[in-house]
Structures are given as structure tokens and as C-alpha cells.
Amino acid sequence: MRKEVHVFVLLALLGLSVAEEGARLLASKSLLNRYAVEGRDLTLQYNIYNVGSSYVAQEGGEVVVGFTSAPGQGGILAQREFDRRFSPHYLDWAAFGVMTLPSIGIPLLLWYSSKRKYDSPKTKKN
Structure with missing residues (x-):
């Protein structure tokens, strides 16, 4: 019975494909x-x-x-x-850069002046 149903469905699909x-x-x-x-x-x-x-x-x-x-x-x-x-927000990034300069620049200048003051090169004595 089951095999007959499969054969019937196969023939029906084949008939539809030929008809269309x-x-x-x-x-x-x-x-x-x-x-x-x-x-x-x-x-x-x-x-x-x-x-x-x-x-x-x-x-x-x-x-x-x-x-x-x-x-x-x-x-x-x-x-x-x-x-x-x-x-790209160029104006926003430029404003950000200008606002961060004091917080980075002032400590850098203080460090550089200290370094120059206390880190003078020693002269060699022969």
C-alpha cells in the first residue's frame, strides 16, 4: 500500500511538471x-x-x-x-585636542625643567 502511494505521488508530480x-x-x-x-x-x-x-x-x-x-x-x-x-567630526576632535593640551603639556614642561636642572652632564676629569 505504501509503495503504491509513493508511485502515485511520483506520477502526479511528473504529470504536473509536464503540464506546466x-x-x-x-x-x-x-x-x-x-x-x-x-x-x-x-x-x-x-x-x-x-x-x-x-x-x-x-x-x-x-x-x-x-x-x-x-x-x-x-x-x-x-x-x-x-x-x-x-x-569624521574634525571640529570635535580639534576641540578635544586643545582641551587636553594643558593637562598633558604642563606636567611635561615641569618634568622637562626638573630633568634639565638635576640631570646636568658630568664633566670628565683626566
Whole structure:
């Protein structure tokens, strides 16, 4: 009984594959940009696969239009938010450098003056 069911299913699948001749397209779409930013171009990649047995649906048939699903839900960043997150922040780093100069420079100057005062080279006596 079980073997007969397997044979029946196999014949049914074979019959379906023969009956569905023609082009059958699978299409997918994906976003190639890492971030979607307001006012910037998006790069989409479309993949189209023909899983049918022909390159046309039917000889002399009409054109069929299909749609792909959306690549999913994702946030679109505002240009200002994107710049705030990912810009190099040169002005911020310059301000940081200026503010750290006193805390590094003053101890360095004190150390250097002490070193010069107490570490004078000794003259050799012959």
C-alpha cells in the first residue's frame, strides 16, 4: 500500500511538471546600500531565475506582468542624522585636542625643567 502511494505521488508530480511547460520566473529584490538615507541614491539588486522549461510562457501568448515583494521594512535616516552619526567630526576632535593640551603639556614642561636642572652632564676629569 505504501509503495503504491509513493508511485502515485511520483506520477502526479511528473504529470504536473509536464503540464506546466513554459516560462516560470522567480524574482527577488535586495537593497545593496548599508543605510537608506534621505536624499541619496539607493542601489537595488534584482535577481530573476527561470525555473520553467522555456524562455516564453506560450508561443504567441500575451505579456504577463508580475511584482516582486518589498525588501523588508527598514528605517530611512534623515541626512542630518546620517551626518551626525557617520561624519569624521574634525571640529570635535580639534576641540578635544586643545582641551587636553594643558593637562598633558604642563606636567611635561615641569618634568622637562626638573630633568634639565638635576640631570646636568658630568664633566670628565683626566
